[in-house]
Every structure is written in C-alpha cells, then in structure tokens.
Amino acid sequence: MRKRNAVMSxxxxxxxxxxVATTASTSGAARSAAPAAxxxxxxxxxxxxxxxxxxxxxxxxxxxxxxxxxxxxPVYETLDLVDTLNNAKVTPVLxxxxxxxxxxxxxxxxxxxxxxxxxxxxxxxxxxxxxFSLLKKNPGLDMNSVWSVxxxxxxxxxxxxxxxxxAAVPYFFYIADQVGxxxxxIWSKVANPLRYKDANPVGTGAYTIGNCTSQNxxxxxxxxxxxxxxxxxxKVEYPAFTSNPPANTLLSSGGAxxxxxxxxxxxxxxxxxxxxxxxWFPPVVNVSVFVNETDPILKNVAVRKALAYAxxxxxxxQIGEYGYEHPGNQAxxxxxxxxxxxxxAALKASGYSYNPSKAISILEKAGFKKGSNGIFQxxxxxxxxxxxINQSAYTDWVAALQVVSQELQAVGIKLTVDNxxxxxxxxxxxxxxxxxxxxxxxxxxxxxxxxxxxxxxxxSAPVGKAAPTDWERYSNPKTDALINSYATSASTAQQQxxxxxxxxxxxxxxxxxxxxxxxxxxxxxxxxxxxWPTPSNPYAQPFPQVYPDWGYILLHLxxx
Numbered sequence: 066m067r068k069r070n071a072v073m074s075x076x077x078x079x080x081x082x083x084x085v086a087t088t089a090s091t092s093g094a095a096r097s098a099a100p101a102a103x104x105x106x107x108x109x110x111x112x113x114x115x116x117x118x119x120x121x122x123x124x125x126x127x128x129x130x131x132x133x134x135x136x137x138x139p140v141y142e143t144l145d146l147v148d149t150l151n152n153a154k155v156t157p158v159l160x161x162x163x164x165x166x167x168x169x170x171x172x173x174x175x176x177x178x179x180x181x182x183x184x185x186x187x188x189x190x191x192x193x194x195x196x197f198s199l200l201k202k203n204p205g206l207d208m209n210s211v212w213s214v215x216x217x218x219x220x221x222x223x224x225x226x227x228x229x230x231x232a233a234v235p236y237f238f239y240i241a242d243q244v245g246x247x248x249x250x251i252w253s254k255v256a257n258p259l260r261y262k263d264a265n266p267v268g269t270g271a272y273t274i275g276n277c278t279s280q281n282x283x284x285x286x287x288x289x290x291x292x293x294x295x296x297x298x299x300k301v302e303y304p305a306f307t308s309n310p311p312a313n314t315l316l317s318s319g320g321a322x323x324x325x326x327x328x329x330x331x332x333x334x335x336x337x338x339x340x341x342x343x344x345w346f347p348p349v350v351n352v353s354v355f356v357n358e359t360d361p362i363l364k365n366v367a368v369r370k371a372l373a374y375a376x377x378x379x380x381x382x383q384i385g386e387y388g389y390e391h392p393g394n395q396a397x398x399x400x401x402x403x404x405x406x407x408x409x410a411a412l413k414a415s416g417y418s419y420n421p422s423k424a425i426s427i428l429e430k431a432g433f434k435k436g437s438n439g440i441f442q443x444x445x446x447x448x449x450x451x452x453x454i455n456q457s458a459y460t461d462w463v464a465a466l467q468v469v470s471q472e473l474q475a476v477g478i479k480l481t482v483d484n485x486x487x488x489x490x491x492x493x494x495x496x497x498x499x500x501x502x503x504x505x506x507x508x509x510x511x512x513x514x515x516x517x518x519x520x521x522x523x524x525s526a527p528v529g530k531a532a533p534t535d536w537e538r539y540s541n542p543k544t545d546a547l548i549n550s551y552a553t554s555a556s557t558a559q560q561q562x563x564x565x566x567x568x569x570x571x572x573x574x575x576x577x578x579x580x581x582x583x584x585x586x587x588x589x590x591x592x593x594x595x596x597w598p599t600p601s602n603p604y605a606q607p608f609p610q611v612y613p614d615w616g617y618i619l620l621h622l623x624x625x
C-alpha cells in the first residue's frame with residue numbers, strides 16, 4: 066500500500082473526531098478498486114526477516130496473541146492503519162472512510178469495494194460485521210476487550226456501524242487497527258474458533274502462506290491483491306530462531322535484509338559489515354516486571370514497592386541493553402516518545418529511584434525480618450524468594466535479569482530466573498502461572514493504551530485462563546473507572562488529568578515495575594530494497610513483530 070497524502074491525525078485518538086477521515090477517501094475512486102482497473106506488476110525477489118522469537122507452530126489465527134503478529138498485516142488486513150509514531154495518522158485499508166456521530170458513541174466505516182479474499186471469494190461489509198460478532202460470541206478471541214464498551218455492530222449496505230455504550234473515541238485504534246478481518250464463508254464453518262489453528266489462512270492481504278515448518282514461515286505474493294502494483298516482492302521468508310546470536314549472524318552476513326532483535330556491539334557486529342546496513346530503535350512501550358497479584362506475598366504493596374526501589378534501571382539498561390534502551394520510570398510514561406504526558410512533578414515527589422536502603426526500610430516497616438541467610442521472610446517464616454519467567458531467546462533480557470537478581474539479593478530478596486522457550490513462556494504469562502514475569506505489552510498511539518493493557522481488569526482472566534492483557538491480574542474498580550472515563554472525554558486537559566491519576570496508580574499501587582523502555586528493534590539493509598520507515602518518514606512502527614505495521618511496510622519496499 067502506498068502512503069496516501071490525504072491522512073488525518075486523530076488528535077492522539079483521545080479528542081473528539083467527527084466527519085470523514087480523509088478528503089480522498091470520500092471520492093468515488095477511493096471507494097472502489099475494481100479488479101479490472103488494477104494494474105499488475107510481476108513480484109520479484111525474496112525478503113528474509115531475521116528475528117529471534119520461538120519455533121513456529123504454523124497456526125495463523127489473528128485472534129491468538131501467540132500467532133496474530135504472523136498473520137495480521139501481510140495476510141489478514143485491518144480496516145485502517147494508525148501510525149503510532151506519526152501523530153496517529155490514519156491510512157485507509159479495508160475501509161475507505163469513517164465517521165463519528167451520536168456524541169462519539171457511533172463509529173461508521175464505509176467498506177472498500179472490489180476486494181477479494183485470496184481464494185477468489187468477494188469480500189464485503191458482511192465479513193467485517195461477522196468478524197466482530199465472532200468476537201462477541203467468543204470472548205476469548207477478543208484480545209482488546211472491545212465488547213466491554215461495544216453495544217452492537219450493524220451492517221447496512223457497504224457500511225458497518227459500531228455502537229458504543231458511551232463515547233469511545235480511543236477505541237478507534239482497537240477497532241480499526243488491531244482486529245484482522247476474517248472471511249465469514251470460512252470461519253462460520255469452524256466448530257471451535259477458540260481452538261482453531263488456522264493453518265491455511267484465507268485473507269485479503271498482499272501475501273498468502275506458502276510452506277510452513279517449525280523452522281520457517283514462507284509468505285507468497287497474492288497475485289490477486291486489490292492494490293495496484295502491489296506487492297512487488299514475490300516471497301518473504303521468516304525463519305525461526307530460539308536465541309539472538311544465530312539470528313544476528315544471518316543478518317550481519319547479508320542472509321537477511323530485515324532484523325528485529327538486540328545486537329550487542331551493534332556498530333561492530335552489524336553496521337560495520339556494510340554501508341547499506343542501518344538501524345532505528347524508537348521506544349514506544351516499557352519492558353517491565355509484571356507482578357502476579359494473586360500471590361499471597363506479592364499482593365502486599367510493600368513488597369512491590371521494595372522491588373521498585375531495589376532495581377537500578379539505569380544499570381540494567383546499560384548492561385543488559387548496551388544503552389540502546391533508555392531506563393524506564395515508575396510513572397510508566399515512555400520518554401521521549403510520550404514526554405508531554407509525563408507528570409514529572411508526581412514522579413519526582415514519589416522519590417522512585419535506585420535506593421536499596423529505602424527498599425530495606427520499607428520491608429522492615431512492613432514487618433518482614435531477615436533470616437540467617439540474609440533473605441527477608443514473613444512472620445510465618447516464608448522467605449521473600451520469587452521466580453521470574455523470561456524468554457530465553459532474548460539474550461539481552463537474560464543479561465538484564467542477571468543484574469536485577471544481584472540487586473534484589475543485595476536487599477534481601479531472592480530471585481530465581483526461569484528462562485523459558487517462547488511458547489512455554491507465553492502460556493505461563495497469559496494463564497497467570499507465574500510469580501514475576503519480564504515482558505511488555507503492545508501499547509498504542511498514546512500512553513493510555515499501555516495503561517489500559519496493564520490495569521484494565523475486564524481485559525484479564527482468572528488464573529488458569531488466558532488473559533489477553535492485565536497479565537498481573539490487577540483489579541481496582543476506581544482504576545477501571547478512570548480508564549473508562551478517558552474514553553468518554555473530549556478534552557485534552559481532562560485526558561491529561563486522567564492519565565496523571567493513572568500514573569499515580571503506578572506510583573502508589575506499583576502493579577507493574579517498568580525497567581527499560583522497549584525499543585522497536587529495527588535493523589535493515591538498503592542493499593536490495595528501499596522504502597524503509599525512518600525517523601524522517603515514520604510511516605509505521607519498524608519492528609517486524611508489530612502488526613499490522615510490518616505487513617504495511619512490505620508494501621512500501623521496492624527492489625533497487
């Protein structure tokens with residue numbers, strides 16, 4: 066998809082937006098892409114992505130958090146693309162326009178005509194309405210809890226209207242950008258959508274799945290794709306790696322053109338290998354310690370505060386991430402990307418900084434006493450000894466948690482790092498079968514989205530059931546009310562006030578402990594392809610796991 070000039074900011078998706086999104090999207094030409102008018106080019110070449118994650122399961126359900134990033138974007142398309150790094154600009158995809166009405170409680174999309182599914186079946190607005198009804202009937206598929214605020218979804222002709230219980234402008238991002246639209250003629254025949262692997266997905270996107278093994282996913286150009294002259298790349302290979310070093314070797318040797326992982330000594334190991342090698346690491350979310358609040362000891366806020374004071378975030382960022390990621394802050398606002406939202410006065414007043422003496426003092430005042438081994442214990446003699454799950458593939462995280470473990474030991478807390486394969490890690494994280502976990506949420510175009518993913522209890526689930534968000538099982542009705550009130554606000558000042566209160570929740574309740582600011586790891590080569598997103602042209606998030614963005618990037622790339 067080529068970047069259109071007629072795009073409009075959603076005013077950080079928090080202000081009231083009314084009317085049609087773009088001037089161009091209301092024209093007759095933009096509303097239809099008739100197959101007969103589509104000019105074709107012959108896709109050529111192969112693009113290889115080198116990105117350490119885990120072995121592939123060859124499932125591509127867009128409603129499974131473990132597989133959605135492989136499918137949404139290149140295979141399953143969304144209604145729009147919202148550019149997180151560029152003032153939340155909106156680019157039409159399967160919808161040609163949108164409009165708010167009814168006091169921002171109704172969002173109506175006009176659906177693109179002339180699009181076909183990859184099996185040749187015509188796509189229509191009925192597929193859009195069906196997709197969202199599928200989420201309503203199967204709440205386990207609703208990864209962003211959109212039905213916690215939706216009241217109905219109705220199709221009329223080529224339009225689909227989303228009716229909300231209250232004003233809900235921030236939910237535009239979830240509706241338009243985060244839900245891959247699926248074909249009714251396929252999914253309506255699935256007996257159990259919650260368990261559906263979707264091994265042979267049928268989408269509207271520029272690519273279909275070719276061969277898939279646990280070692281590699283091969284994407285092939287969809288020669289019937291609706292956009293003129295797209296895609297230009299014939300094949301995309303996405304090999305699986307279970308650790309960073311072999312992925313880095315493939316990338317630095319030129320065997321891959323796009324990487325998305327930590328590379329120690331980036332200049333020596335990658336940039337020096339070719340003048341065509343480049344990188345861009347914009348931060349958008351936090352890498353955090355998630356604290357399981359169902360644990361009888363960790364639910365004590367004194368323990369969580371002690372953990373927050375005991376971790377030297379700057380040291381972790383320098384040693385674990387080689388300084389490529391900034392240290393996080395307990396208020397939870399990623400800087401400099403979202404600096405304007407930070408309540409710096411509240412953060413300063415809270416005193417959160419590396420302070421092991423204060424961590425010890427907090428525990429002592431809470432009644433904990435050190436045992437003969439130097440580890441604090443409860444009045445019942447249970448030690449403050451915790452395990453933290455981590456992804457073994459991420460060597461930077463492994464190194465970071467070695468630092469954290471040493472720092473906690475110094476204040477009388479024992480930390481055992483459990484480095485797991487990606488699939489095992491994800492299962493424990495989503496099901497809540499852990500004490501502490503190291504990881505990050507997806508975020509969005511403003512800090513509101515990460516706070517909602519951290520703190521909104523309707524997005525969680527009981528331990529033993531998969532929670533799409535709120536993995537720590539935090540629950541506070543007042544916090545839920547704040548998050549709900551943000552969605553109803555049309556005032557920037559009120560939104561800031563609400564986010565200040567949510568920052569205070571982070572400082573007071575410490576449900577999550579931000580450690581570093583997660584970079585969108587993006588290493589890319591211009592030797593064969595041009596058109597990559599850059600700081601001067603940030604048309605999408607550049608990390609090859611962010612969906613639907615990475616599928617959108619593929620449509621910008623062209624062979625030299």
